[in-house]
Amino acid sequence: QKEVEQNSGPLSVPEGAIASLNCTYSDRVSQSFFWYRQYSGKSPELIMSIYSNGDKEDGRFTAQLNKASQYVSLLIRDSQPSDSATYLCAVLGGFKTIFGAGTRLFVKA
Amino acid sequence: DAGVTQSPTHLIKTRGQQVTLRCSPKSGHDTVSWYQQALGQGPQFIFQYYEEEERQRGNFPDRFSGHQFPNYSSELNVNALLLGDSALYLCASSPRTGDYGYTFGSGTRLTVV
Numbered sequence: 001q002k003e004v005e006q007n008s009g010p011l012s013v014p015e016g017a018i019a020s021l022n023c024t025y026s027d028r029v030s031q032s033f034f035w036y037r038q039y040s041g042k043s044p045e046l047i048m049s050i051y052s053n054g055d056k057e058d059g060r061f062t063a064q065l066n067k068a069s070q071y072v073s074l075l076i077r078d079s080q081p082s083d084s085a086t087y088l089c090a091v092l093g094g095f096k097t098i099f100g101a102g103t104r105l106f107v108k109a
Numbered sequence: 110d111a112g113v114t115q116s117p118t119h120l121i122k123t124r125g126q127q128v129t130l131r132c133s134p135k136s137g138h139d140t141v142s143w144y145q146q147a148l149g150q151g152p153q154f155i156f157q158y159y160e161e162e163e164r165q166r167g168n169f170p171d172r173f174s175g176h177q178f179p180n181y182s183s184e185l186n187v188n189a190l191l192l193g194d195s196a197l198y199l200c201a202s203s204p205r206t207g208d209y210g211y212t213f214g215s216g217t218r219l220t221v222v
Contacts, residue, residue, distance in 0.1 A: 004151075034210045043199055043213040044152065088151055090210075095165045096142070097207055099151035 003027065006089050006100035014108050019076040021103050023089030026070065032092035033065055035074045038102065039085045048074060079107045113138075113214035115200050121220045122190050128219060130185040134202030135212045140164075141183040142211065143175060144199040152199055158183050159205070187219075195221045 005024045013019045021035075032051055036044035050056045050063040050072070062075040072091075076083055086102040114133040122128050134141050140159045144152035154167035158177035177183045181202075187194055197218050201211035 032208050036210075043197075043216045044211075045213070046210040049210050092207055095157055095159075095206065096154045096167065097201075097211060098154065099144075101149075101151040 002100075003093070003098045004089055004091050004100035006087075006103045008101055008103060010104040010106050012106045012108060013079050015079060015081060017079050017107075019079045019083065019105055019107070021074040021076075021087050021089075021105065023072045023074075023100055024070055025072065025089075025091045025098075027091065027093045028067075028070065030091045030093050033063070033072045034090040034092070034097070035061075035063060035072075036088040036090060036099075037085045038088055044088055044099075076105075079105075081107045081109045083107050113200055113202050113212050115198075115214035115217050117217060118215070119218045119220075121222060124190055124192060124221055126190050127186065127188045128190060130187075130198050130200075130217045130219075131182070132185070132200030132202075132214055133182045134200075138202035138204050138212065139181050140203045140205055140207065141177060141181065142201045142203070142207070143183070143185045144201060145169075146197040146199055146216075148196075155185065190221045192221050195219060 035048040038044045048063040050065045056063045060077045064073045088102045089100040142157040143155040146152045156166040161177045172188045197216045200214040
């Protein structure tokens with residue numbers, strides 16, 4: 001079992017729709033969770049962090065965490081073509097951050 | 110405020126050669142982590158340096174080694190290069206524990222021929 005699992009996609013949504021990205025993790029003691037966005041040919045960029053169960057909103061982005069189910073999600077409201085990228089789920093375990101393989105998102109204009 | 114700086118941007122090496130990649134962390138960050146990202150994959154943790162020592166290591170062979178200097182900058186060295194070492198090498202900096210996430214450099218694209 002991979003430590004951090006994501007659906008590789010691609011996930012395709014029309015402009016203005018809600019994009020929903022999901023992630024599961026295996027280490028129950030993990031306490032810090034992150035979403036990074038990576039445009040093609042670029043390095044990852046931190047867009048959200050979440051540490052406690054529930055929802056955390058930042059602009060058009062909402063991160064959701066359910067530690068009992070070991071599940072993290074990212075919702076992108078009013079999706080824009082500029083949101084087209086790979087979204088990496090990441091979990092801090094000990095001192096190292098473990099990344100999933102990423103989900104490719106395409107937002108169609 | 111300077112972000113994370115990596116050099117070189119691109120590198121082409123021959124199998125069996127050695128390579129050194131360099132990283133300067135973001136101002137105020139004292140911890141440097143190195144990642145290898147193959148095409149279409151997520152970043153894989155190589156190791157992390159804090160207070161000039163390797164604090165944690167991922168599942169990479171001893172051919173991969175590193176160093177951190179007193180100014181927090183870091184080097185990644187790879188010996189006896191293999192074709193499979195071709196990847197994007199990412200440097201990420203953070204304050205101490207990484208609880209607040211990483212700032213990544215733009216990466217070094219290494220091609221082994």
